[in-house]
Amino acid sequence: MKEILLLKLGEMVLKGLNRRTFEEVLLKNIRRRLRGLGEFTLTAAQSAIAVEPQGDADLDEAAARVAKIFGIVSFSRAAQTGKSMEEILRDVGPYLRAELEEARTFKVEAKRSDKRFPLNSPQISAAVGARLLEEFPHLRVDVHRPDVTVTVEVRDRHAFLRGGALPGAGGVPVGTGGRAAILISGGLDSPVAAWCMAKRGVELTAVHFASPPYTSERAEQKVKDLLAKVGEYAGWVRLFVLPFTHIQEEILEKCPEDLFTLVMRRFMMRAAERIARQEGCDALVTGESLGQVASQTMKAIACTDAVCGAPVFRPLIGMDKAEIVAISHRIGTYPISIEPYEDCCTVFTPRHPRTRPTLQLVEEAERALDVDALLEECLAGARAERIKGEF
Numbered sequence: 542m543k544e545i546l547l548l549k550l551g552e553m554v555l556k557g558l559n560r561r562t563f564e565e566v567l568l569k570n571i572r573r574r575l576r577g578l579g580e581f582t583l584t585a586a587q588s589a590i591a592v593e594p595q596g597d598a599d600l601d602e603a604a605a606r607v608a609k610i611f612g613i614v615s616f617s618r619a620a621q622t623g624k625s626m627e628e629i630l631r632d633v634g635p636y637l638r639a640e641l642e643e644a645r646t647f648k649v650e651a652k653r654s655d656k657r658f659p660l661n662s663p664q665i666s667a668a669v670g671a672r673l674l675e676e677f678p679h680l681r682v683d684v685h686r687p688d689v690t691v692t693v694e695v696r697d698r699h700a701f702l703r704g705g706a707l708p709g710a711g712g713v714p715v716g717t718g719g720r721a722a723i724l725i726s727g728g729l730d731s732p733v734a735a736w737c738m739a740k741r742g743v744e745l746t747a748v749h750f751a752s753p754p755y756t757s758e759r760a761e762q763k764v765k766d767l768l769a770k771v772g773e774y775a776g777w778v779r780l781f782v783l784p785f786t787h788i789q790e791e792i793l794e795k796c797p798e799d800l801f802t803l804v805m806r807r808f809m810m811r812a813a814e815r816i817a818r819q820e821g822c823d824a825l826v827t828g829e830s831l832g833q834v835a836s837q838t839m840k841a842i843a844c845t846d847a848v849c850g851a852p853v854f855r856p857l858i859g860m861d862k863a864e865i866v867a868i869s870h871r872i873g874t875y876p877i878s879i880e881p882y883e884d885c886c887t888v889f890t891p892r893h894p895r896t897r898p899t900l901q902l903v904e905e906a907e908r909a910l911d912v913d914a915l916l917e918e919c920l921a922g923a924r925a926e927r928i929k930g931e932f
């Protein structure tokens with residue numbers, strides 16, 4: 542039996558005049574993600590998109606990819622059958638057998654866009670319900686809270702049969718929320734932060750600071766692996782790797798130890814902002830969460846943000862570690878994040894970082910450094926690479 546995918550669009554349907562743009566971006570994203578799986582015809586109708594495979598296109602893999610496209614709240618597989626009650630009744634039971642055998646209760650919903658179809662919607666529902674009760678005697682009808690809702694849709698040329706929907710990735714289509722630069726380390730938090738922003742439609746550029754020889758080639762590869770994972774949702778990402786060793790050595794030598802991390806973070810923000818502007822990004826994104834470490838207290842964050850002209854988004858700011866870890870499991874970044882390679886921050890961690898720094902103290906500490914020259918040197922050493930999502 543021929544199957545299609547039916548994708549239900551998310552909150553973008555509420556966006557009034559922007560809806561068309563949202564839908565166009567989403568269609569483009571779907572086409573791009575399905576590339577390489579064969580030919581599909583996409584049809585947008587009301588708040589859904591039908592994905593119809595042509596020839597031997599791979600629908601299983603298409604379903605797996607669709608589950609990671611932002612802008613789709615839920616999706617289901619549907620069987621395409623003929624436009625007669627005979628064919629509908631013949632196919633519905635066998636097609637939904639696995640799901641119906643698991644269920645205890647069900648209901649049938651019928652929709653009919655072709656009003657010339659001889660039965661109206663309640664009549665279609667009644668006939669299908671009766672047939673399913675015959676074929677699956679253990680089932681009961683429950684119209685309020687059924688285990689499975691069987692939907693029969695009679696359209697222009699075909700009728701479609703489907704059972705329960707699977708959850709989609711939610712959010713809004715990547716490309717509708719502007720562009721931002723994510724400061725990415727090899728840790729648990731920043732990849733999750735990147736995913737959170739992509740979920741809100743943001744296209745990402747990534748900035749990573751490497752400190753060879755203190756950090757290894759493997760640590761950099763880890764960041765690329767993380768971005769490829771996030772890229773399953775976010776699409777392709779351009780990564781900038783910036784050399785940070787000289788800056789860190791200077792800080793280590795010339796600044797008070799309790800301010801190391803903060804001075805370092807201010808350099809990261811300055812450099813990332815420069816890359817961001819150059820790449821057409823309007824914001825920075827970090828994986829910080831309030832109070833998680835000394836550099837993430839409110840006072841420390843205020844000192845960090847003082848060097849930034851662009852808004853800094855911290856989507857994890859109110860999350861607990863456990864919540865962040867749960868997301869990282871769900872999106873597949875967890876096993877990569879816990880690989881044991883040193884990050885530039887772990888290499889130079891002070892013993893007693895100041896948790897209540899003042900801007901005055903930090904600026905004083907920085908006077909010992911040639912901030913501009915160090916920044917230019919760091920930016921001049923930037924290497925860019927395009928990281929493709931893992932699909």
Ligand code: ATP
Nearest residue numbers: 724725726728729730731748749750827828829886
């Ligand atoms: P993560 O798990 O993302 O590393 P963290 O809790 O370890 O976060 P920090 O190491 O203090 O926190 O870093 C805070 C934020 O600074 C990170 O979430 C990330 O956005 C950014 N950051 C840290 N190290 C780097 C790096 N080497 N390159 C780019 N950004 C970094």
Ligand code: MG
Nearest residue numbers: 726728884886
């Ligand atoms: Mg870190």
